[in-house]
Amino acid sequence: MSLNEKEFVKEVTPRAVDFSQWYIDLVLKTELMDYAPIKGCMAIRPYGYAIWENMQQLLDKRIKATGHQNAYFPLFIPQSLLQKEAEHVEGFAPEVALVTHGGDEKLNEPLVVRPTSEAIICSMYAKWVQSWRDLPLLINQWCNVVRWEKTTRPFLRTSEFLWQEGHTVHATEEEAEEETLKMLGVYKDFVETELAVPVISGLKTEREKFAGALKTYTIEALMADGKALQAGTSHNLGQHFSRVFGIQYLDTDKQLKYAWQTSWGVSTRLIGAVIMVHGDDRGLKLPPQIAPVQAVIVPIITKKKREEVFEKCRELKTKLAPKTRVQLDDREGYSAGWKFNEWEMKGVPLRLEVGPRDLERGVVTVVRRDTGEKSTIPAGELPQRLPHILKEIQDNLFRQALAFREENTHFVQNYAEFQEILQEKMGLIKAFWCGDAACEEKIKDETKATIRCIPLEPEQKEKGACLFCGKENNRMVYFARAY
RNA sequence: CGGGGCGUGGCGCAGUUUGGCAGCGCGCUUGGUUUGGGACCAAGAAGUCGCAGGUUCAAAUCCUGUCGCCCCGACCA
Structure with missing residues (x-):
């Protein structure tokens, strides 16, 4: 950057000096958001909200085109409902906000403010699903959720955020898996086409999956500072929730069966992704498809x-x-x-x-x-x-982001090289992993890098040695430091 | 939950060491001259110095307590 260029943006910290500060300066100066007087909460200002509205519109179309309907469920969840699914409780307990009083009176049972809506929605689905004719049940809701986070960052992680969450019920495991992957595909198409952010689709490891899911699929994006961002997730919930909430249907063979479920969501975090993928020292670069002003x-x-x-x-x-x-x-x-x-x-x-x-x-x-x-x-x-011209800009932003990701994706075959890359340039690292959670854990402890996903379409078909323990395997995964 | 930082007009800060009229820059308002990469002149408005208590003739400044926010790490969309 020349000195001359530097003069143009007096108010924003250069990206190379302090990426984190650059990001904060930008979201404030461009009036995307402002800090609100509640810890970890922000006001999304009109310019930022207009971006979200454009995203909503484009994604909502896709959600409806795949047969889903919008509905709305309560903000409050009786504490006992949230606690029904064991893994789910454990995952969310530390970060739920609790309502203990209504007016002057203490409530008989505290209400949690939804951190996600599986519990409340499943309790309703148990009433709505009776017969195989009621399936599949394909519902989405746009809403806010609250997670009492310890560390927050505008858009990327706030105590309250906006998102959509799809919740579907199916007769068979195969159908639920198909739905899970279908919606992951919808997310990938949406994020790549409309936000011009290239993503890698894959499966989360046991350690990284959603609390209460059978499997979690994710789309992962690479930010300009070399860190990865989980941009959306799609969960195959199996029968975990249907069993504890009693979602059963009478099948054509006259048997009462537990249903199979999915849930999937993307949030206002995507705004953060757009900023960190496309932005430069002069400010934001908004993809035309979602730019409030084109x-x-x-x-x-x-x-x-x-x-x-x-x-x-x-x-x-x-x-x-x-x-x-x-x-x-x-x-x-x-x-x-x-x-x-x-x-x-x-x-x-x-x-x-x-x-x-x-x-x-x-x-x-x-x-x-x-x-x-x-x-x-x-x-x-x-x-x-x-x-x-707008189309060209949209395409160019995607091409640039893709080129950046490719330049910053490295295949490594040994741990020393892995550590060196993390130290020097970060980015995505492809490597073989034996599948053992212990190796995953140790790598994380030592390098702060996590397995972002096991890609759906691995490019490396042959076998290799596990990055950590050296055991032969054919599981190529993506590692990165992540937001 | 640990570490650090900060609370003074809308924003960014100085003033606190050594108590003595609450200041500067930007922004804002009005009027005028301007406008091809962050224009200029003039006149204005705007503050219970985070909050509570204490010391003192006198507190932004000293003492005690308290609240809040931000940033960085461990956990999570």
């Missing part, structure tokens, strides 16, 4: 051409609005240069400059946030060309 029009006003320029800008906005989320920055009292920096920091994919010189030539100056490339386009062609 193109901002900045008028270059001069005393003589004032009205003419404004008029042209308004006209341009009207023409672009049907196909593009476009905003006209007609604030006076801010110089054009100030606006350039402001909108770049906010990650708007395209800036359209309209000034006296552009008017004379009948063009608009177009500047891409992803490449910084500046070009002029005849004003009349812009409505047709803009969607294509």
Whole structure:
């Protein structure tokens, strides 16, 4: 970065100096969020919430297209319900918020604020599922959940967060497994297509899986600082919950059977992923698909051409609005240069400059946030060309992120090399693992790296020696330090 | 849960050592000149110095207590 570039962003710590501070500066300065007066809680400001709304819309479409319906379940869960599934209790007990009073009166039984809704939803499903004809039951809810976290970071881990959680019930184990993988596929497609974030799909180890699940599948993304982020999970719950909540159906063979279940979710954490994958020292870079503002029009006003320029800008906005989320920055009292920096920091994919010189030539100056490339386009062609340029930006962001991930993915065959990479550049590390939880645990203790997933489609088919104990096996996994 | 840091106009800070008119920069308001990469001039508004108690003629400053938030680590979407 040149000194000249440095001047543009005075308020944000450079990424290379302190990635963590860069991230915090950015989310505050771009008004994605602000700290609220409750530990670990944040207000999501309009600009941040608009990103979430765009994500919601795009994912909701996919969830509905795969046959699911939205519903809503209570925020409160009777403590005894949460405690029914043993593993589940153990997993969430340390981080539940408890309501003990209603008004002045002490409650007979404390209520937990949902950390996830398996318990409350299963208690309802037990009433709704009677017959094989009731299956599959495919429901999703968009809601907030609360987990009393000790360490919090905006979007990545907050005490309260927004998400969707799908909860489905099936007649057979095969069907539940199929659903689990189908939704993982939906997440992968959504995150890669709309957020331009490449992910690796895989299975979590026993140690890393969801409390109460039979199996947990995950999509894992690599952040620009070399740490991995779990971007979404899909769980095959088996019959763990149906047995304790009594979700049974009468099958065609007249037998009463316990149902098979799945649950899956992604959260506002994805906003954090977008920031950490695409952002740079000048600020956010938002993928056009989810950018609240896809193109901002900045008028270059001069005393003589004032009205003419404004008029042209308004006209341009009207023409672009049907196909593009476009905003006209007609604030006076801010110089054009100030606006350039402001909108770049906010990650708007395209800036359209309209000034006296552009008017004379009948063009608009177009500047891409992803490449910084500046070009002029005849004003009349812009409505047709803009969607294509946005598509190019979207694709380019994905390509860049994928290239970065590939550059930062290393295959290692011995532990020394593994440690060296973690020390020097982090990133994803592919290695063989014998499957023993003890090896996994020791690697974690010694290096802070965890097994992110056992990939669904391993590229290495042959056998290798376990990174830690050297035992021959054919299980290639991804390791990384993670958020 | 451990370690560190911070609470003073909206934001960032100075002032606390050695008690004595609550200040600076940015932002904000109004008016004017400007506007092709963070413009300038002028006039303004805005603070119970986190909270409680104590010492003192006098407390942002000293003493005691307390609350909150942030960052970094161990555990988790």
